[in-house]
Amino acid sequence: MTNSISNKLDTALAGLKKSKKTGLMTHLVLGYPSRERAIRLAAELEEGGATILELQIPFSDPIADGPTIMKACDVSLKSGTTVHTALEDIAAISRAATIPVVVMSYYNPIFAFGAEAFCQKIAAMGVTGLIVPDLPPEEEANEGFLAACNRHSLHAIRVVSPASTYQRLRLNADIASGFVYTTSRFGVTGAKADLDPRLIGYLDRLRTIFRVPIAVGFGISKPEHVRAIHGHADVVIVGSAIIDFLHPSGDNSTNRNIPAFIHSLLSR
Amino acid sequence: MPSTQTKSGKPDLFFDYHTPFDADETGHFGSYGGRYAPEMLIPSLEALDDAYSEAVRDPQFQNEFFYHLATYAGRPTPLYYAENLTKKLGGGKIYLKNEGLNLTGAHKITHCIGQALIARRMGKKRLIADTGAGQHGKAVATIAAKFGFECTVYMGATDVARQRPNVFWMERLGAKVVPVEFGNKTLKDAVNAAMKDWITNPDAHFLLGSTVGPHPYPSMNRDFQSVVGMEVRDQISKAEGKLPDYLIACVGGGSNAMGLFYRFLNDETVQMIGVEAGGRGTGKLGDHAARFAGGRVGVAEGYKSVFLQDESGNIASSHSVSAGLDYPGIGPQLAYLKEKGRIEVVAVTDAAVLEAFKLVVSTEGIIPALESTHAIAHAVALAPKLAKDQVIVVNVSGSGDKDIFIIAEALGDDKWRTFLRKTVASYDAQK
DSSP, X not given: OOOOOOOHHHHHHXXXXXXXXXXXXXXXXXXXXXXXXXXXXXXXXXXXXOSEEEEEOOOSOOTTOOHHHHHHHHHHHHTTOOHHHHHHHHHHHHHHOSSOEEEXXXXXXXXXXXXXXXXXXXXXXXXXXXXOTTOOGXXXXXXXXXXXXXXTTOEEEEEEOTTOOHHHHHHHHHHOOSOEEEESSSSOSOOOSSOOTTHHHHXXXXXXXXXXXXXXXXXXXXXHXXXXXXXXXXXXXXXXXXXHHHSOTTOOOOOSOHHHHHHHHTOO | OOXXXXXXXXXXXXXXXXXXXXXOTTSEETTEEOOOOOTTTHHHHHXXXXXXXXXXXXXXXXXXXXXXXXXXXXXXXXXXXXXXXXXXXXXSXXXXXXXXXXXXXXTHHHHXXXXXXXXXXXXXXXXXXXXXXXXXXXXXXXXXXXXXXXXXXXXXXXXXXXXHXXXXXXXXXXXXXXXXXXXXXXXXXXXXXXXXXXXXXXXXXXXXXSSOSSTTHHHHHHHHHTHHHHHHHXXXXXXXXXXXXXXXXXXXXXXXXXXHHGGGTTOTTOEEEEEEXXXXXXXXXXXXXXXXXXXXXXXXXXXXXXXXXXXXXOBOOOOOSSGGGOOSOOOHHHHHHHHTTSEXXXXXXXXXXXXXXXXXXXXXXXXXXXXXXXXXXXXXHHGGGSOTTOEEEEEEOBBGGGGHHHHHHHTTXXXXXXXXXXXXHHHHHHO
């Protein structure tokens, strides 16, 4: 199935293809380390050269996230982040950003809000896509989530992994929209020293199955990771590494030079 | 070999039993259940589902399962006519299904044996488990020791701190107990941590401990636990020459309730009551674990059901004097049975539980787990309203030996406090 959605995200992805560059999707948790700091962080990520901003709505039970993002969710929720404050912050970030914004959320906050109302609301803010890691295609019949995304011209971005079987990849390829988000290894999110050696072969196999661009995340924290992936994926996703950089253990300062860090990741 | 009754009436495979309330092929009980799991977990869940579906059609698997239940777990457990309690209350007859006599002191060992056999068929070498108070973790560590699995148990840091005896036994049994420092540091956070381990290590088996989680766990654990209901059917027919009028079970995730109820779902005359933890009785979020009174439909930990949650859909913390009921979600089949009106669900407060505990201990000489005492407390309230020939079966899902610290504290037992002080002093003196 190819849908007819075309928004700012597609323009950015087409631009990458044309310039033969690897894009960078940067991730942040809304409300972490504070609402104000997360909003400023988004601007700094763009300034550093990010191609896409991924904004995660914190959730109490983030089953696909590793310790770094879990902790960020925890801190954010404990400081009072709700779906409503998160939506306010998404609106503020979207207004200021010139690059496309996608929202990442576990399904329950969306379900609690109402999928239709949620999609309508973020689409009106200019959000281009939604990443929901705990909603496999089989649940669509019950949830009507993909249909709601479609109605509001939001890309429902699929998440797959090297553990996915060929049938699973095909199933997800059939409904893929915007780009496909793949993890780089077995496991949950979190910065790692080395990439899985089987990654390149896996990414090349994905190319033959998915028609949409490929974004690869989970464990990407160094310029050499980004270089290694060049040509095998269209976008690299960096999340935990930014939080780790923002808040190295024992350091309470949140004013480290984010644009320079992002810029360094993209250095050739 | 147990005799079982199927729709056709002929004895058949134990697991070949169906009701109109079962899940469809994708694990949905009406709109509940399903498999709301990250793509990284789906292949492992599919493989487990395949292995399970194959095993239940294999008579050899069934033989093994019942062999270990009989020779290791101690099944069948007795169905005991609580004559003193019945006379004291002056109404319906109360029977107690004493699951506390199983190895490890609760019904949990039954689905642990079932899943261990499945894991072995799948060639798995390692078990991952979550645990709240440590009862399930202890049962998993036990079967890991017996069957030779490596074993990692995730347990909220708060629970590790307050349930040392179970941590102690798990470690003696050879399990690695990992304290979880995230979220509320209790059961739901342990479930999350265990799932992450499984995502990272798909060659292990995740031994989920209740009728919750993504498909096939709710159906699989129910099938294993349905041995309880099957035994009760046999036992009550012999004792009373009829089926019970009421079945009562406490409901945390739902494994002991589904275990008791399942084989009676097709019998319309049998009424079923699930008892949730009313906790402090305030009805305030965080003060109880009464999902049907204070929860909403939601999706977490891989399944759709009724959850205690805030307005943003964040799963709330719960409270109960009994750790096993202190959980914000409920098995999807129970949510479906409630929606269909096939079961009734009530809540009982901590205070009422302690009263019922004192009553049953002193009249029957049975020390029930605080979880199970919720069910007894409701039976105590219900029995006087029934005729003398009506029969109630209560699932005493576990023994209360494990609750000695909590009960002693709740009853304000000064001699126990003195004992603890002296024990610590003598321990320190040896160092």
